[in-house]
Amino acid sequence: MKALTWQKKGKITCESVPDPIILDGRDAIIKVTACAICGSDLHLMDGLMPTMQCGDILGHETMGEVVEVGRDNKRLSVGDRVVVPFTISCGECRQCRWENWSCCERTNPNGKQQAETFGYPLAGLFGYSHITGGFAGGQAEYLRVPYADVGPIVVPEDLSDEQVLFLSDIFPTGYQAAEYCEITPEAEKTIAIWGCGPVGQMAIRSCFLLGARRVIAIDEVPERLAMAREGGAETIDFRTHNIQETLIEMTDGQGPDAVIEAVGMEAHGADTTAQKIGSAVMSAATLERPFALNQAILGCRPGGIVSMPGVYAGALGPVMIGALMNKGLTLRTGQTRVQKYLAPLLERIRKGEIDPSFVISHRSASLEDGPELYKKFRDKTDYCTKVVFRPHGVAA
Structure with a gap:
């Protein structure tokens, strides 16, 4: 065969x-x-x-x-x-x-x-x-x-x-990621999603199936951002916008109630100078890159949920564990x-x-x-x- x-x-x-x-x-x-x-x-x-x-x-x-x-x-x-x-x-x-x-x-x-x-x-x-x-x-x-x-x-x-x-x-993966955000129609949650690839697209639709009020999707690929908007999401193009500043502006300073990191080990892009330096170092070393995960941790409101369907194989570069801990975030992940x-x-x-x-x-x-x-x-x-x-x- x-x-x-x-x-x-x-x-x-x-x-x-x-x-x-x-x-x-x-x-x-x-x-x-x-x-x-x-x-x-x-x-x-x-x-x-x-x-x-x-x-x-x-x-x-x-x-x-x-x-x-x-x-x-x-x-x-x-x-x-x-x-x-x-x-x-x-x-x-x-x-x-x-x-x-x-x-x-x-x-x-x-x-x-x-x-x-x-x-x-x-x-x-x-x-x-x-x-x-x-x-x-x-x-x-x-x-x-x-x-x-x-x-x-x-x-x-x-x-x-x-x-x-x-x-x-990809449909169950996106759905599980959305379910981990504890979405109900009554909660009227805003969910931010890093990555508008196939899993991210399924997560967008799944969030709305479960009753999310808003979904904000983040990517840089025009056709993926367009597909996300077709699914009802608002979008951020990280080539032209600072993600954290834009999220704060879009949510009147409150931040998303939960975030989904649907990128995984080959993430690209960084907002801050420290992230950009880390990006260059880790890309050169071909390590797994937690840029999307770190942005998601930073972007989630205090007391919120970080849902991580993105795939990782082993050790990562520096993860913002201090922000995760001090903000009281819940991290949910798994195959x-x-x-x-x-x-x-x-x-x-x-x-x-x-x-x-x-x-x-x-x-x-x-x-x-x-x-x-x-x-x-x-x-x-x-x-x-x-x-x-x-x-x-x-x-x-």
Whole structure:
């Protein structure tokens, strides 16, 4: 089969690789009908995630048709149309019972190695380095899904692939980030969001779904800022405006009640002289850069919430922990507990409350286009906001 593979820093290729096979009774094999490039895949492309190996198959936003089921999997049947969460969860350990699906204690075969970095093993992830299990990803024609009796959700035929594909990651991720802000219609909260990429866009819509009064979105890419405004957000272009000063002005000195940092380890931009010096030093050293996180901490009103869906791999440059502590802020973060949100968010799509396909800018019926589309997405050229592949050439 064809698959998109990581070769080395900056190099993604489409290769012929062996078809996946059933390895455990709870497995399933799906024929991939749609898959996407996620913003966090760019961290892999840029060499910022450790333990990637040449030839690793990428991708963790995947859906398709079940073509084979392991003997112990009683939940799925051949022919089922499913969306696959990027987190691999057993459904039986204490973390899964607590609905902390992304903290599953059993599904990462390299958990001992991961514990050396994080203290404990966490859930395996599709296509996201060997420290998260070394599982083949879904930017391929076929995918083996471990623990397939727990993760995938069967989706109705009257919804298109593009409407439901992002249940695999970015829609639940944006929704969880918004939910962490403790939004209710009665609270009339103002939420500020750093980053108007796909997760940021889903977070904007999710904030309004939950009842936010205002959303202020921050970015520098014109098409992303325009998309944010289409979703109801007010926007700040940090190329032309000082973020902190503008937030204070827009909120009459009160500040946002909660903030969402949807950028992660490759943030750019700084307001103050100290931040600009740190930006130059850390960029030169290729360290993970907490600029967006620091701006979010600074921008949140005292006593507010900092929600952080942005991905980080390890140690950061200087974080404004003093501001976090002295302002009495609550920091909430974590890989998305996708399984918790699958059914309720599918129902929101079915009811017409949201159509997540709005974020798609580029479509391809061939994985051969993958390397070039990775570059466009990374470099934000050709108005690229989200890429979806149809590996078997079926029209969207």
